[in-house]
Amino acid sequence: MTRTALVLRHDRSIHLGNLEPVLREYGYDVRTVDTHDDDVRAVDPAEADLVIVLGGEMGAYETEQFPALLHEIRFLKHRLDARRPVFGVCLGAQLMASALGSAVYRGPSNEIGYREVVPTTAGADSPVRHLTGVPVMEWHSDTFDLPPGVSRLAGSSQYGNEAFGIGNWALAVQFHPEVTDEMHEDWLRSSATELEKEGLDAEELRRDRERYSAGMQEASRLMFSEWLAGLDSKKTA
DSSP states (O other): EEEEEEEEESSSSSOTTHHHHHHHHHHHHHEEEETTTOOGGHHHGSSSEEEEEESSOOOTTHHHHHHHHHHHHHHHHHHTTOOOOOEEEEOOOOOOOHTTTTEEEEEEEEEEEEEEEEEOOOGGGGGGGGGGOOOOOEEEEEEOOOOOOOOEEEEESSOOOOOEEETTTTEESSSSOOOOHHHHHHHHTTHHHHHHHHTTOHHHHHHHHHHHHHHHHHHHHHHHHHHHHHTTOOOOO
């Protein structure tokens, strides 16, 4: 049986990456909505079998500069209220938090590079557990308050809310498990000014990629595969 995964994309360079082949293996057709060009309001929030909300360079609170974000937040509110599966990455996680009524705002630091996220007790009993001891790609400077009614699944030394979930049908991660080596290189090349401002060396970040990327790719695959398999169980607790 063919299923549809609707992808809300905010930047063509911030795409599904290593998540796409896993979706294909689980029988999903992928439909992408570019939120700057396509009108999210024309899409039924409950129609797709799965919605994936990707990252972006803007903040979820920059709705005056990027009014399409308001439409996206409303879309996600309807989707989440209907308890339909959603997976959010970085900005996607922040938009999910906003749709659930929580504040999103600038965090204490601009996290760029591979960092360890630590599963909580609830996270250790979730697909996020596959990331235990595995540095994952971070590229964000925003955070959010934990929405009511969700389970906090992971945190890091700088950011307490790195992942949250609702039952087995909604999962939001602040980090970037989707990043392939090619995506990472593209981001480094296009972000020279940001890296310089943060005092970061692109070559050092490339060396970290050599050390950590393969492990993250495998952990990401295990996490996402297990989460998709959980959707098949049809539990919505």
